[in-house]
Amino acid sequence: MSFTWPAQTMSFSRRHIGPSLEDQAAMLQTLGLKTLDELVEQVVPKSIRAFEDDKKEGIGQGIGEAEALSWLRHIASRNQNMTSMIGQGYYDTILPAVVQRNVLENPAWYTAYTPYQPEISQGRLEALLNFQTLVSELTGFEVANASLLDESTACAEAMGMAQRVGKVKTNRFLVHHDIHPQTLAVLQTRARPQGWEVVTADFEKEWPEGEFFGALLPYPGSSGEVYDWRAAIERLHQQGAIVALTCDPMALQLLESPAQLGADIAVGSMQRYGMPLGNGGPHAAFMATKEAYKRHIPGRIVGVSRDRTGAPALRLALQTREQHIRREKATSNICTAQALPAMISAFYALYHGPKELRAIAERIHAYTAILAVGLQALGITRLNKTFFDTVTLELGSKASHYVAQAQKAGINLRDFGDGRVGISYDEVTTSDTIQTLWTCFGATEAQLASFDAELAIDDALPLVLKRQELALTHSVFSLYQSETEMMRYMRRLSDKDLALDRSMIPLGSCTMKLNPAVAMQPITWPEFAQIHPFAPEDQKEGYKELYTYLENALCVLSGYDAVSLQPNSGAQGEFAGLMAIRAYHHSRGEDQRQVCLIPASAHGTNPASAQMAGMKVVVVACDDAGNVDVDDLKAKLERFEGQVAAIMVTYPSTHGVFEERITEICRLVHEAGGQVYLDGANLNAQVGLARPGCYGADVSHFNLHKTFCIPHGGGGPGMGPIGVKKHLAPFLPMAQGGDYQNIVSAAPYGSAAVLPISAAYIIMMGDDGLRQASIMAILNANYIARQLKGAYTVLFRGENGLTAHECILDLRPFKDQTGVSVDDIAKRLVDFGFHAPTVSFPVPGTVMIEPTESESRYELDRFCQAMLAIREEIKAIEQGKYSLEESPLHYAPHTAKDLVSDWERVYERREGVYPAALKGEKYWPPVGRVDNVWGDRHLICSCPEIASYISDEDV
Structure with a gap:
């Protein structure tokens, strides 16, 4: 009896690529082409199409989703999960399930783009503003940015900032010797091409000679020592140096703020506020500084402004992509930050609240003190007199033996390689861990029993450095301690945003393609x-x-x-x-x-x-x-x-x-x-x-x-x-x-x-899937360009009249003829449920559209219909139906409030809020067009109580 093998289920690449085979054929016909190969021949120069002649081995045929997960399970099983007590800037932590489920695993959060279009980004802007407020309150500084890449690069950014704002004309930067080694390495890399000399010194033994444009001091140190830096900071200030402290944000729950110590800049990593170790990242670094230096801080800053009705509205302020304006004179090349980890860390702080965060810090410190006194009773020499969560032991030739003993017990310690061993406590390690470590260091059953009864614990934090009040006083940190309220708050924020889970984000050069759920697991x-x-x-x-x-x-x-x-x-x-x-x-x-x-x-x-x-x-x-x-x-x-x-x-x-x-x-x-x-x-x-x-x-x-x-x-x-x-x-x-x-x-x-x-x-994807993805990215971009032909001018094309995977529309003639700006068109697209394309880059007055291979023909058509409808609105201005100031373009985007507000405009309410070409579910932006100029003049970069800065005349 003969039989036929059943057909394979749809491959991953077909799920990843938006247009169906039938749609591809129709789109090619629109371009006057018959095959995808013909499209490639028309667009990609023969001289670079290496894959046609190159006999190099490829990566193979694509596999299915279940196979991929099985493969990754096998790989993951080869890693060993140990109790990590290495420290060195990285600590195990507990990510609250409500945050993991509703943010980290939620495409409404992880598929969103950088909030350059503030009207459709109010949710993540508020989450980032919470992060900035968290950092400001912990560090005591007025201004904090919305995250940097990691602690070491944040320290390098602080060095660069110190050089810019400092008054001492020297190329020397001072670093205390008790800094993390990876941070010193990054500093040296960053300093080398600038001709800066990174000088390391032990201040307690001998004050370094000469002048410095800045200094970086650890708080606490890599060894765990908690230094009182006030005298050193004053001395450095007398020499004209800018002083930065690299801080542990959990220790700052108990320690006096860097601002109170007199520092100019504070940097650090917010990793231990809920972000898993992840073998190094991603983790959100932070930077905070004085009000006087706010225009020199690198990265992004979320600020409070208002919309066209006077209602509060958030937006990115100051350095937003300044490298596109200042280019080689930019203060930093930072373009991508760590927004998602920053928001997760902020939610971690909101969920725990000030009292519980302090309790977590107190528990970490108390357990470290218990460990330390037990080790002292066993005759182990501790090198750091003070500590928050880390002790450094002098073990000499026995260091490797004790490290090996701990590893056998499932615990990783830090081996300095010179006879010293470090032990760092965190939120996850337990009392059982202490007992195990005591045993690894030779404690007998009798000693363990006596420790439980007789150990007297001293507080190892310097009294003069203790923070007397709770670190977080803003009301936002006391509102969401129940899971119900936390869940609803995160949902409210995500509902304000427009992310890839709602519609296409056609940003040229930014390639907002599908993030496959199976790959995220x-x-x-x-x-x-x-x-x-x-x-x-x-x-x-x-x-x-x-x-x-x-x-x-x-x-x-x-x-x-x-x-x-x-x-x-x-x-x-x-x-x-x-x-x-x-x-x-x-x-x-x-x-x-x-x-x-x-x-x-x-x-x-x-x-x-x-x-x-x-x-x-x-x-x-x-x-x-x-x-x-x-x-x-x-x-x-x-x-x-x-x-x-x-x-x-x-x-x-x-x-x-x-x-x-x-x-x-x-x-x-x-x-x-x-x-x-x-x-x-x-x-x-x-x-x-x-x-x-x-x-x-x-x-x-x-x-x-x-x-x-x-x-x-x-x-x-x-x-x-x-x-x-x-x-x-x-x-x-x-x-x-x-x-x-x-x-x-x-x-x-x-x-x-x-x-x-x-x-x-x-x-x-495999070889075929990846090739198909590139071709479809090119097809989708050219399909949009062809559909918009006659209504808009594509600024640049290749030799055969086609573009690559993105196309630039020239909107400058509209500005010249009617006053309609690229921003007017970008904001009007919101009323149709779309994120704007890339605005005014690389050419001012243009938009750059990149649909990616993941978008379906239906979505491409929906976008084109919106753009064509906007062109008709521009035409109405050209024909004198109404002026720009009277048009839907001027008032865009329209909010839900426009449904119930007084209506005295020349166009119909429905035309503004429900344009005829709207297809699909209506997205309502939470605010109207944001007033950037007002925000620049009234810079607020942490969470204000709303009533405190919106006056009656502003409303």
């Missing part, structure tokens, strides 16, 4: 989430296998020879890649190569990163078609002969086209002795079609939160690994045996906990 597994980044390597065999797979896959897909997974953002990847180029030139005795050529269309992080790497930025012009002006490039190469270190190009270009002469550009730069840095921001149009390492690039970063599906999370986490050709491999960020080189992130593998997402995506 493993990040909360204990085998990935509860690993300390400095745990012994033999306990992380699973992570090692994951790294190997991801590094090899990225090499195969990109044509590079080696990959570093350390950079924890695209900006960090840029910096790491340029530092590798810099080190390569120096190794060849070509220190004079300091010029970095950057096209005028480049991302703003490019010139900022080059400046940070100690390079001189020289701009290369673009021609009328948006391509690099090769004649100008030749002129610049000739003018700076022997000085060119690199060129930074984005490919496809920032203008949304595949430049035909990219291989020539690479050749010219190589012939001039330079290196080619290819920005990976637009890699989503290349994977499976072209390999940058095969057509001339030497180094690229890969935005895993773009091309490889790590969620944007409202503005982070991100990962920016870099791939390099063989000759640059020796200069990658690495940490082997404590020999730190070009370290750009605190943890050896950056935000390792999110890497399973990208690995799962790659292995499920």
Whole structure:
């Protein structure tokens, strides 16, 4: 009896890619094409289509979702979950289930974009404002930012800020010796290209000679010692130095604030407020400072403004993407922060409230004191007289023995490698842990029994440094201690936002593609989430296998020879890649190569990163078609002969086209002795079609939160690994045996906990799926461009009249003819339920649209219908039906209040709030158009009591 095998269920790639096969055929017909291969031939230059002729082995055929989870389960099982007492800036913590379920695992939170459009971001803006308020109250400073990448890079940002605002004209920066070693390594990497000297010193033994533009002091120290820094800060201030403290936010529940000690800046990591260890991240770092320095603080700041009716409204303030404006003069290249971890840490604080947070800190400290006194009774020498949660022991030649004993008992301790051993207590470790440690250090049953009855515990916190009042006094920290109220609060906030779970986010260059639910699952597994980044390597065999797979896959897909997974953002990847180029030139005795050529269309992080790497930025012009002006490039190469270190190009270009002469550009730069840095921001149009390492690039970063599906999370986490050709491999960020080189992130593998997402995506898509995704990204963008033809002008196209995976619409003629601005159109799109495309970048007065492969034809059509309806509204202004000031565009976005308010406008209420072209469920923005100018003049960056700053005349 014959039979037929049943057909396989739909592959993952078909679920990931939006348009059906039938829709693809119809979309191709709209473009006048018959096949996807024909589309590729029309769009992607033959000279770079390496996959057609290159016989390199690919990554294989895609696997199913269940298989992928099974594969990751196997990998995870190879990690060993131990009780982590290593400390060194990382602590185990308990993420409340209500936060994990409603935020970390909720696409309404993790698929949101950075809140550059405030009207549709009020929920996450409020969550970030809570974070800033939390940091401000803990540190005592008036201004805090909305997170940085990790503690070590936050310290490096503080060093840069001290240099900018300080009055001492010297290149020396002072660091106390009791700083975390990874922080010192990051500081040295950041200081080297700027010509700054990082001086470490033990203040207690001898005060360092000379002047310093700034200083970094630990509070507490890496050893656990709690220092009273008031005298040192005063002395440094007398010399004109800016002083930063790197702080433990849990210790600040019990310790006096950095502001009270007289510091100028406070930095640290909020990791232990609910974010799992994750083998190093993602975790939200923080920075706070005095009001006087608010315009110098790097990163993002959420501020309070008002909307067009006078109602309170939040928005990003001050440094919002300042690198796009100031470019090589930017104070930082930070583009991605850690928004999602920051919000989770804020929710952790809200859920516990001030009393319980203090109780957690008191418990951690008390248990550490009990451990310490028991060890003292056993004759163990403790080196730090004071402590919050960490004790450092002098064990001499027996250190490795005791560390091994503890590991046998399932506990990891910190081995300094010089006879010292550190033990750090946290929220998770218990009284049983103390008993086990005493036993590991030789306690007998009789001694353990006597300890229970006889130990007298002394408080090891300096009396003069004790915080007398609860740290968190704002009412927001006392409202949500019940799970019911917490759950409803998080739901109210998410309902205010527009994220990918509601509609397409067509942001050009930002690649807001689907974050597959199946790929998200493993990040909360204990085998990935509860690993300390400095745990012994033999306990992380699973992570090692994951790294190997991801590094090899990225090499195969990109044509590079080696990959570093350390950079924890695209900006960090840029910096790491340029530092590798810099080190390569120096190794060849070509220190004079300091010029970095950057096209005028480049991302703003490019010139900022080059400046940070100690390079001189020289701009290369673009021609009328948006391509690099090769004649100008030749002129610049000739003018700076022997000085060119690199060129930074984005490919496809920032203008949304595949430049035909990219291989020539690479050749010219190589012939001039330079290196080619290819920005990976637009890699989503290349994977499976072209390999940058095969057509001339030497180094690229890969935005895993773009091309490889790590969620944007409202503005982070991100990962920016870099791939390099063989000759640059020796200069990658690495940490082997404590020999730190070009370290750009605190943890050896950056935000390792999110890497399973990208690995799962790659292995499920396989070679064919990844190639299909790139082609569909190109098809979707060209379909939108063709549907909008006649209504809008596409500013840049390739040689065959098509774009790459994004298209730029020129809206400047509307501004000239009617006064309608790009912002008017962006805000009006909200009334149709859409997030705006990228506004005024790379060309002012334009929008850049990138639909990604994940969007269906239905969604693309819905967006096009909205854009066409808006064009008709512009036409009504052109024809004199009403003026701009009387139009729906001027009043957009419309809120639910517009349904019940007095209506004296010339257009009908329904036309404003329910436009005829609206398809699908109505989204109601919680506020009207936000007044940015008012917010800049009345800067409020922590949670105010609303009545305290909205006057009667403002309402």
